[in-house]
Amino acid sequence: MTAQPSPELRVSGLAHAFGPRAVLEDIHLHLPAGRTLALVGPSGSGKSTLLHLCAGLLTLRDGRIANGFARTTMLFQQPHLLPWKSALDNIALGLKARGMARGARLQAAHAMGRAMGLDELALAQFPPQLSGGMQSRVALARALVLEPDLLLLDEPFSALDIGMRQQTHRLLLAEQQRRPLAVLMITHDVMEAVALADQVLVLAGTPARLRWRLDLAQPAARRDDAWVHRQTARLLAQPAVRAAFDLPPLAHGVSPADAHSPADPGTGVAVGGQARIAGDGCEVAL
Numbered sequence: 001m002t003a004q005p006s007p008e009l010r011v012s013g014l015a016h017a018f019g020p021r022a023v024l025e026d027i028h029l030h031l032p033a034g035r036t037l038a039l040v041g042p043s044g045s046g047k048s049t050l051l052h053l054c055a056g057l058l059t060l061r062d063g064r065i066a067n068g069f070a071r072t073t074m075l076f077q078q079p080h081l082l083p084w085k086s087a088l089d090n091i092a093l094g095l096k097a098r099g100m101a102r103g104a105r106l107q108a109a110h111a112m113g114r115a116m117g118l119d120e121l122a123l124a125q126f127p128p129q130l131s132g133g134m135q136s137r138v139a140l141a142r143a144l145v146l147e148p149d150l151l152l153l154d155e156p157f158s159a160l161d162i163g164m165r166q167q168t169h170r171l172l173l174a175e176q177q178r179r180p181l182a183v184l185m186i187t188h189d190v191m192e193a194v195a196l197a198d199q200v201l202v203l204a205g206t207p208a209r210l211r212w213r214l215d216l217a218q219p220a221a222r223r224d225d226a227w228v229h230r231q232t233a234r235l236l237a238q239p240a241v242r243a244a245f246d247l248p249p250l251a252h253g254v255s256p257a258d259a260h261s262p263a264d265p266g267t268g269v270a271v272g273g274q275a276r277i278a279g280d281g282c283e284v285a286l
């Protein structure tokens with residue numbers, strides 16, 4: 001018997017335009033099962049457009065998107081909960097749409113809601129009675145209860161405070177430890193990308209292209225705040241990344257090596273150009 005190949009999402013040579021306006025150009029990415037890929041970039045650089053193309057919500061103009069995952073679910077910035085249904089019923093909605101019997105779907109929704117840190121009271125309440133953080137958890141539970149193997153995240157944690165955001169990150173990572181869930185996320189928060197992702201891609205320009213790729217080998221569950229701060233500082237010290245975000249060059253004498261972590265230096269690569277990585281002994285030219 002031959003083993004089934006592991007599913008993956010592969011984007012090759014993607015380009016997109018809205019009318020005459022070219023938005024994305026020459027985009028390549030690869031997301032295997034169980035991994036997390038984060039897209040960061042300035043506002044208007046096409047992150048949502050790329051995510052929506054991967055979700056099949058927009059028609060691809062050029063290039064190829066091969067999504068080998070069987071179940072893809074997308075989580076939006078707004079929780080989009082039904083206000084007249086309890087949190088529990090909101091979590092169970094997708095299962096209902098799948099035709100699962102009421103008893104079974106409520107049981108599965110209850111277990112996922114509890115795993116997402118929602119107590120009995122919260123599960124019985126209606127969305128307007130819940131805090132923004134709890135609403136986000138309900139939305140995450142509603143997505144995860146469908147057991148997607150690819151989760152597309154369109155900044156769903158952006159409205160959360162830092163503590164709530166970190167708790168939600170832990171819940172997501174716990175789910176990824178349970179099963180090989182692949183995550184493609186976009187975020188404005190470079191630190192969030194570095195905290196969660198195995199690979200960070202920086203998108204910028206008009207039309208936007210991938211400008212930098214950072215591979216992080218340290219498992220996300222083992223990254224602490226200090227590690228995340230160091231890696232983020234190191235990423236933001238790269239001239240190509242600074243240019244992407246329109247940040248001024250660093251003052252002379254400040255080196256990305258200052259943020260070097262011997263435990264896991266990560267590997268940064270300028271996409272489509274020469275890359276010279278200071279401080280980690282890794283030099284890659286594409």
Ligand SMILES: Nc1ncnc2c1ncn2[C@@H]1O[C@H](COP(=O)(O)OP(=O)(O)OP(=O)(O)O)[C@@H](O)[C@H]1O
Binds near residue numbers: 018041045047048
């Ligand atoms: N449906 C649309 N029709 C026309 N132009 C669009 C449409 N959707 C997005 N755009 C334009 O495409 C560009 C990329 O938008 P997109 O929302 O993908 O960027 P983004 O990086 O996600 O931005 P942000 O970080 O602000 O959410 C922007 O200039 C935007 O105005």
